[in-house]
Amino acid sequence: MIDKKHIGYEFLPVTIPVEEGRLKFLAKTLGETGDIYTNPDAAIAAGLPGLLAPPTFAFMLEIDALDLVAFMSLLGESLEKLLHGEENFKYFAPIYSGDKITVCKKITDIIDKKEGALQFVISENTFTNQAGEIVAETRTNYVFNHK
């Protein structure tokens, strides 16, 4: 069982550069062929500062910022039991290649279901760019299956 004392735990902020190559690779993986996601020259010609990061990219920054092994160790859990339950996004401004995004992550709730057979660990994440502007927020539900 995950101890509820972890509610309120804040991870150290992590700043991540958004690399052009990463966004191209991601677009290829998702089958995205739009110019502003794949071609830096076309993105600049369209008036953007760089390639546009797709809507799910904030989650990837969240992953980059999180040491999954250390997270499991903090919770006293193992990776074999982890499932992704929910991922919710709020968008305030775009993310582009060349940005430096700071990720702040906090555990905001731990919920027992089915007498603890399932536990949900809820985290809220804030993404701030190099200009100090909040570009996105996410809410992640990590599910631990103890069955």
Added chain:
Amino acid sequence: MKIPSFDSLKVGEEIPALITPPVTRHTLALYCGASGDHNPIHVDIDFAKSSGLDDVIAHGMLSTGYLARMITNWVPQSALRSWKNRFTAMTHIGDIVTCTGKITEKFEEGGEKLVRLELQTNTAQAQTIIAEAVVALE
């Protein structure tokens, strides 16, 4: 891209669907690298078996990425205000992911004209994501 106008849209209307090729191990290996989600349950069959599964499973966020493509094929990404995804079943090797969405509400808030969408991904076996998105249109 011809951007749909707020007034032209009707509650109940479907947006253009997106259907993917079958998910392969190669897809999952690429997504593991590109997304940074290195959880071995998606690429290492031995680990998947130790978790009680018969085989690796796709990243839930891979299907979310396909849903995002459906949205941004329909409206510019800058229109997307919020988006909630709940993962309801696993996606397996060989599954074709069908992304669909329909308009459930039109409303105004904070000086913006907004459209609420109910989105889903389905495989042949199950609904794998139920989602809700809000987009701003003129």
